[in-house]
Amino acid sequence: MMQTGKLILIPTPIGNLEDITLRGLRMLKEVDAILAEDTRQTLKLLNHYQINKPLWSYHAHNEHKNIAHLIKELASGKILALVSDAGTPAISDPGFLLVRACLKEGIAVECLPGATAFVPALVKSGLPSDAFIFLGFLPEKKGRQTAFQQLSAIEYTMIFYESPHRLLKTLTQLAEYLGSDRTASVSRELTKMFEQTVNGSLAELLQYFSTHPIKGEFVIVVEGKK
Numbered sequence: 001m002m003q004t005g006k007l008i009l010i011p012t013p014i015g016n017l018e019d020i021t022l023r024g025l026r027m028l029k030e031v032d033a034i035l036a037e038d039t040r041q042t043l044k045l046l047n048h049y050q051i052n053k054p055l056w057s058y059h060a061h062n063e064h065k066n067i068a069h070l071i072k073e074l075a076s077g078k079i080l081a082l083v084s085d086a087g088t089p090a091i092s093d094p095g096f097l098l099v100r101a102c103l104k105e106g107i108a109v110e111c112l113p114g115a116t117a118f119v120p121a122l123v124k125s126g127l128p129s130d131a132f133i134f135l136g137f138l139p140e141k142k143g144r145q146t147a148f149q150q151l152s153a154i155e156y157t158m159i160f161y162e163s164p165h166r167l168l169k170t171l172t173q174l175a176e177y178l179g180s181d182r183t184a185s186v187s188r189e190l191t192k193m194f195e196q197t198v199n200g201s202l203a204e205l206l207q208y209f210s211t212h213p214i215k216g217e218f219v220i221v222v223e224g225k226k
Contacts, residue, residue, distance in 0.1 A: 005032075005074040007102050008081045009095060011088040011114025015191035017048050019115050025049055027112065031081040035070070037094060041085045058082065063094045067101050074107045088116045092136040092161055117190050118159045121219035124197045125157075125185030128224070132157040138170065148177040153225060160220040167214050168206070174222060175202040183223040189216035 008027055013019040028034065028051050035058035036042035042055060058066060074080060082089045082098065088111075089095035102109050122129050133156045138147055151158060151174075162170050167186075174184070180203035187197040194216070198208055202222070 004107055005076065005078040005080065006108040006110060007074060007098065008079065009089045009099070009109070009111040010081050010083050011112060011116065012042070012045055012083050012086060013191065014086040014115045014117050015189065015195075017045065019191055020045075020049075021112065021114055024112050024114055025051070028053065028081055028083075030079070032078045033073075033080055035080055035082045035098075037084045042083055053081075056080075058094060058098070060094050063097055067098055070098060071101055071105055071107065074102065075105065086115070086117075088114060091116055091118075091134075115191075117161070117187075117217070117219050118221075120190055121185070121187040121197070121221055122157065122159055124187060125221040126199060127157045127183065127185065127221055129157065132159060134159045137161050137163075140166070144173075148173050151222075152177050155224045155226075157224050158222045160222075162218045162220055164214045164216065164218065167209060167218055167220075170220065171202060171206045171209065174220070175206055178202065178222065178225075180206075185221040187219045187221075190219065192216070 008031060010024045010027055031053065033054040033056050034042065035056050037059045039055040039057055046053065070080065082095055084093035087093065090099060099109050118134055122132060133154060135158060138144060138160060181201050184202050184205055185197060185199045186205055186209070189195050198205060
């Protein structure tokens, strides 16, 4: 009987290369191949830990057409790791479609615990963390206004990812739809040398980032409706 393989999702550091588990490193050494969002980025991590494994490209632009091939490889007995450029695969990164396809075909899926940017940002915000909603990146154009209208009614702490060139626009719209006095927190460059978290009202955050350089990747945490 042919043995079915396994898909293993392995979180990678979001900045500091030390933030990978011992188990994650062992798994990267043991798998048959590694599916990488950006092979050049993943190669830096592998080289740092002297891991030499085949790297297969798997990203948002090729995941649909690659799934059938990958399922065939897994069904033949291969053990494949899936990593993103930073953090946990399938959290605002490719991975969901492949996991769903594996489950449909009866192929085992394992996900290791590890780095995810929104967790330290939430904890450092000082906002309630017993119940929260993670929304990833807000729509850039279509559906953006509707999304903000829906946010105003949410009673849980809300967490978003944002890029530097849209940070001010998003803070402005959050203040407009949720109220400028709503408490929030913005973290950037988590785990890196210039890590920073700024807490305050949305109005205060907007004022701060209007007068300071906006660099790095951002996590926005916002208080829910009272």
